Amino acid sequence: MTGTAPVVGVVGAAGAVGSVAVTELHRRGRHTLRLAGRRRAPLDALAGGLTATGSAATVEVVDLDDADALHRFCAGCDVVLNCAGPAYLVEDRVARVALTAGADYVDAAGDDVLWEQVRALLAGAPERTAVISAGMMPGLSALLPRHLAAALPQPPRALLGYLGGRDRFTATAAADYLRVGEGFGQAGAALTAGVRQSLPTRTDVELPFFPEPATAVPYLSTELERVTRDLGVTDATWHSVFAGPHVAQVLRQPPTGGDAAEALRRAAELDAFGQATYQLFVVELTTAAGDARTLVLRGSSASALTGAFAAVAVAALTGGNLAVGLHLAGEALDPQLAVDLLAGSAAVSDLSVFDGEAAHVGGHVEEAL
Ligand SMILES: NC(=O)c1ccc[n+]([C@@H]2O[C@H](COP(=O)([O-])OP(=O)(O)OC[C@H]3O[C@@H](n4cnc5c(N)ncnc54)[C@H](OP(=O)(O)O)[C@@H]3O)[C@@H](O)[C@H]2O)c1
Known part of the structure; x- marks a missing residue:
């Protein structure tokens, strides 16, 4: 991780899951947040609410169909958290760009299919860490x-x-x-x-x-x-x-x-x-x-439980609690650490x-x- 406050980029930040994950990460105050999605207005509204109660988050309009724009967003992030969906359409597109840009990766969704896809991506980025299935179920x-x-x-x-x-x-x-x-x-x-x-x-x-x-x-x-x-x-x-x-x-x-x-x-x-x-x-x-x-x-x-658990997965990753490689959030995170973090969540x-x-x-x- 670079510096003292890891940079976390959240794709799909203003969605039902993303906005909870962002709010949870902001509440803990240990990360610098970058928010991305297709529409500026909900991202600005989310960022505005955060600024009122703490450090500011930056906003970028990014369509994940635009690989160059997504790469620019991911570059410089320590972790990219994907909350954009539907997962069956997003598949590994955010993971692919995030890992290529040198960021670690967390996905609020994803199941056995995403596991295989990200496993293949990590073969080309053995120094990176990815945590998927960080939702309510699976997770x-x-x-x-x-x-x-x-x-x-x-x-x-x-x-x-x-x-x-x-x-x-x-x-x-x-x-x-x-x-x-x-x-x-x-x-x-x-x-x-x-x-x-x-x-x-x-x-x-x-x-x-x-x-x-x-x-x-x-x-x-x-x-x-x-x-x-x-x-x-x-x-x-x-x-x-x-x-x-x-x-x-x-x-x-x-x-x-x-x-x-x-x-x-x-x-x-x-x-x-x-x-x-x-x-x-x-x-x-x-x-x-x-x-x-x-x-x-x-x-x-x-949505709230998924966003909260995705934020816990990001905190575990940036806190150095996960080994390099691929993990399923619910099966890899330390249960006591995760439950302690969740207990403070709205x-x-x-x-x-x-x-x-x-x-x-x-x-x-x-x-x-
Ligand atoms: N595991 C569980 O228990 C569980 C529970 C709930 C949800 N989920 C999963 O969590 C994910 C998010 O669900 P949600 O309910 O939060 O959905 P949502 O409220 O519709 O939010 C989706 C977000 O993704 C963004 N997005 C969609 N397409 C995009 C694209 N091409 N480029 C950039 N951003 C894009 C949207 O931005 P714009 O609005 O600006 O387009 C929106 O902010 C889904 O995969 C869902 O299945 C899992």
């Missing part, structure tokens, strides 16, 4: 089970997880969400004794710590498979949770022929109308002896670890009595 969804495992007296054998809530989608995030699938995981699957099995979606079901009945879709991601392998977990069931009826309906029957991402965005808007949005992580780990611990994290939205309203099973400590009152 926090790997870090939180790793954090919880440290609270157990023995290694865990079983994992039960719920992630979701009542939330909006940006058009960008909706487009990516609908493409998550083959490369990243399988809906309707879980692990029993290390073997894949099918599990049904449950609708209108009461779930521990969730304030309302919801739809729970079993989902076995490649990330979860890696984490369970690393932790020695043989039984793992993870659910994506949707509290509103409209999103659940669109995901059950995506419209054919129309704009499915727009349908998902509108459904989420309807579900969130007039209500506070939230995302809830509930992760339970159990040892072979039956000792259980449950971690609960409540965040304001998926994106996280609660993060607690309880003794016992989720259904017991977070069950609805009439069940617990």
